[in-house]
Amino acid sequence: MEVKARAPGKIILAGEHAVVHGSTAVAACIDLYTYVSLRFPSDSDDDDTLKLVLKDMELNFSWSVTRIKATLSHLGSPFPSTPTTCSMEVIKSIAVLVDEQNIPEAKIGLSSGATAFLWLYTSIIGFKPATVVVTSDLPLGAGLGSSAAFCVSLTAALLGSLNSVHLDKNHQGWLTYGESDLDLLNKWAFEGEKIIHGKPSGLDNTVSTYGNIIKFRSGNMTCIKSNMPLKMLITNTKVGRNTRALVAGVSERSMRHPDAMSSVFNAVDSISKELSTIIESPTPDDLSITEKEERLEELMEMNQGLLQCMGVSHSSIETVLRTTLKFKLASKLTGAGGGGCALTLLPTLLSATVVEKVTTELETCGFQCLIAGIGGTGVEVCFGGLS
Ligand SMILES: Nc1ncnc2c1ncn2[C@@H]1O[C@H](COP(=O)(O)OP(=O)(O)OP(=O)(O)O)[C@@H](O)[C@H]1O
Ligand SMILES: C[C@@](O)(CCO)CC(=O)[O-]
Ligand SMILES: [Mg+2]
Incomplete structure (x- = not known):
């Protein structure tokens, strides 16, 4: 069998x-x-x-x-x-x-x-x-x-x-x-x-x-029922890392600075809740798709800043952030960080030419880009x- x-x-x-x-x-x-x-x-x-x-x-x-x-x-x-x-x-x-x-x-x-x-x-x-x-x-x-x-x-x-x-x-x-x-x-x-x-x-x-x-x-x-298109560019920096070590590193930092890290974790909690509310809220509601996308981009940037506070970003991730920002696109690391992959929101009205340009520039840095169905x-x- x-x-x-x-x-x-x-x-x-x-x-x-x-x-x-x-x-x-x-x-x-x-x-x-x-x-x-x-x-x-x-x-x-x-x-x-x-x-x-x-x-x-x-x-x-x-x-x-x-x-x-x-x-x-x-x-x-x-x-x-x-x-x-x-x-x-x-x-x-x-x-x-x-x-x-x-x-x-x-x-x-x-x-x-x-x-x-x-x-x-x-x-x-x-x-x-x-x-x-x-x-x-x-x-x-x-x-x-x-x-x-x-x-x-x-x-x-x-x-x-x-x-x-x-x-x-x-x-x-x-x-x-x-x-x-x-x-x-x-x-x-x-x-x-x-x-x-x-x-x-x-x-x-x-x-x-x-x-x-x-x-x-x-x-x-x-389960969240999304009421908006969510198109993400995934960039693999190809910098190897290990989730076990990164998770342990964050725990050690939070033992050294319990109050500060607990504020960081609370801020992330609020970001995730707000992000899920935006994804779920019916469209057209009080916000248009474009306004929703702008809020998501802001929340992704805030989350990335807090991941930096946790010590899990990486110079390769910073390169992805800088490159996508040139095209006014917001990114954050995804998963355990320390290298690995980053996500970039591709807004609905973004032209195919811009997607091609940003992808080419990321690939020139030695990264690999893909758009997966989610x-x-x-x-x-x-x-x-x-x-
Ligand atoms: N197809 C596979 N075959 C055998 N082992 C695997 C396979 N996929 C993952 N693993 C095991 O998982 C490890 C990678 O796990 P790790 O949690 O570090 O990264 P990840 O799961 O890809 O990323 P993240 O946890 O950040 O989402 C590998 O080193 C290996 O031990
Ligand atoms: C870094 C982490 O939050 C996600 C890894 O994909 C670890 C976990 O949740 O087990
Ligand atoms: Mg894993």
């Missing part, structure tokens, strides 16, 4: 980092996906290996199931309906299994992904041989939620292989999970994100699971053929 799953990446319109400290954030999924295929060997195959193939990275991991079982069977796996946090002790045991794979130094960042994989696989499936193949449209470690899309798509494929989920396995093409299965899936993906991020807010896995545009605060989400469906699974 083969189960395929795909989960989208995301952009954060407002509230990254502050959301880890209890502020509101607004995020939308984008139409770039991570894909997972899960295949169990037939009973006649004499196969004792669990394989993880990271196709885009040209990396093949393979573990003996007997060896994994010797390391983890004391946990009582599998426990698919009880999402559980991987303890530090178990992370260390899994790290030994991952280290044995001799990941090249240049790709060592993938070890946290491999650790999350082993935790999710053994917790949900147990000790069974299988081959899991992962591919992704998303740049890794660039602020577009690759870690969450990885955890969500993997969990979707794993849960999809169980008989306990409520899915029509004869359906041809992509299928969405029902609400209670989605809730379970999201909880497991959050446990995977904890292994990769350290202290995630849950925003990224939630938007990848449920899709749409969401407002999120302290683990609770509300706010579509979240995670999906597939058992049959895909047309």
